[in-house]
Amino acid sequence: MSSALGRAALTTFGVVGAVGVGTAVWGMGVERYLYTVRHHEVRILPAGSAPLRILHLSDIHMAPWQRRKQRWLAGLADELHPDLVVNTGDNLGHAEGLTGVRAALDPLRGIPGVYVHGSNDHDAPLPRNPLRYFSGPSTSIPRPDRLDVGALDDYLQSTLGWHELNNAAASLAVGGHAIAAFGVSDAHRHWDRLDVLPPLVDDLKAQSPELTIGVSHAPYRRVLDSFTGLGADMIFAGHTHGGQVRMPGFGALVANCDIPLDQARGLSTWTNDGRSVPLNVSAGVGHSIYAPVRFACRPEVSLITLTAVDADSGSGGAR
Template identity: 90%
Template sequence: MSSPLGRTALTTLGVVGAVGVGTAVWGIGIERYLYTVRRHDVRILPAGSTPLRILHISDIHMAPWQHRKQRWLAGLAEELRPDLIVNTGDNLGHAEGLTGVRAALDPLRGIPGVYVHGSNDHDAPLPRNPLLYFSGPSTSVPKPERLDVGALDDYLQSELGWHELNNAAASFTADDRLIAAFGVSDAHRHWDRLDVLPPLVADLAAQSPALTFGVSHAPYRRVLDTFTGLGADMIFAGHTHGGQVRMPGFGALVANCDIPLDQARGLSTWTADGRSVPLNVSAGVGHSIYAPVRFACRPEVSLLTLTAVDTQIAPDGGSGSER
């Protein structure tokens, strides 16, 4: 007959095993399909201004068979009616991913937008031990399969009419307001060229835009500091997947870059050289096809409603909500 201690140990192991299986079933089979709109109100417009609705999309990591994700994204144009789209990269997740991207984003035609690249817009994902992320930001893997980033750019620019901000800047009209935006290519791969931005931003400032945005795929501190110093009114980024697997009550365990973990998802404030600006880091819609899991971190887009500084925010609004 087994001892009480032995029975307790077996019971404990059984409970731990059951929790582990349940967590895996939830993260792999359920939560990664629970697509969510994370909503924020941001009071940064001049007094008396009408609201501006910005849809922030990131890290779609699209594979052609992901029809559920495609249908959900395709419905956002009619559901949310945004005035502006900000896309922070990693749209592709497979060599044939553009087929799914088209199905997902075609309804956004005619809405002004900007975008930058993530590395997975250039290179297909490769199998990787997820435990390596705990050792720090991941490094690139040699000789990945190349993706057709040119076809992606042609679609986003020529068909959707969006402006590319990879180490570049642009100005355009959204909701009858002149918007300026600048950005960098994927800082995680060291493709960012922060040195080229100052003269570009100076040219934008000369146009007296109503708002100026900074856009990056990966929210590295050097990028956020530079964007803040260059006068961005708000900064948008992705890349982190919000940690992808979060600890309830704690948050992200990893960010895959050097941003503080408590800013790896959602709306926060970034401060550099005495200046503070709103920063929105999207947890993204997708995941690598080799890491098909989300836990305590639903796939998401962000709807940011920019309002006047004198706007009264309802008690249940302002800090963000999921619906």
């Protein structure tokens, strides 16, 4: 009997080991290259408005050798024909990452856009123990290598023509739509200055925009609550990587912030003080060069088509 139990135990350990190896091979060697476009339609524009196509980019974490990712991103302009680009930060993943960012995003030149920073636009990634994420949102590591965020800003603003929304606001005219946009810098590093936004948003509202959007890198509850209270019609965020490693049938195990895990990826609704708005949290395109894995969480961008509410009911929604 003991011999049979021993053989069963060895078989079990062998199966578990094989599954673990297979999972690692899939996550590191296959899935992290399965770039995906997630399509959503949200009915929030005034009745009679023309559709507005928004390309939501996030967490590119670019390193110069990531040519496959660069080529895929570079093809999105011709494939998706966006009217507006919303970039929720962490574009850089290496000291020379801007070279790859240029190759990836140059085809979007001339398409209106807005962006905010993530901490990895300022600081190079460092090795971390991934188990630490299960104890709560990660903390900053002293003396990281600084990245040239000024060069990134110059490229995004001067070359692509995008508006910076780090604790700032901007008005845009996009395909006949008057858009008000506001945002904050990385709330994960407590760089958000929510206190500066109310007068900026009031100035934007005085222009009677057709659409108001809020943009944040990290979807912390304090940010989402504030954006909802300030009158955002839709909110965009990234940072979570969708969990990066998800359990089939369960979802994200961690979000690296305080957003509910079931809202760590994709389109959902955020409600605060009786007001509800659509929220899109992108799982992002990349990963840290020190954690090159995706499992049950493909790298992604979102194409969100905003359409008009039903003229008869005056109601809208997401789908």
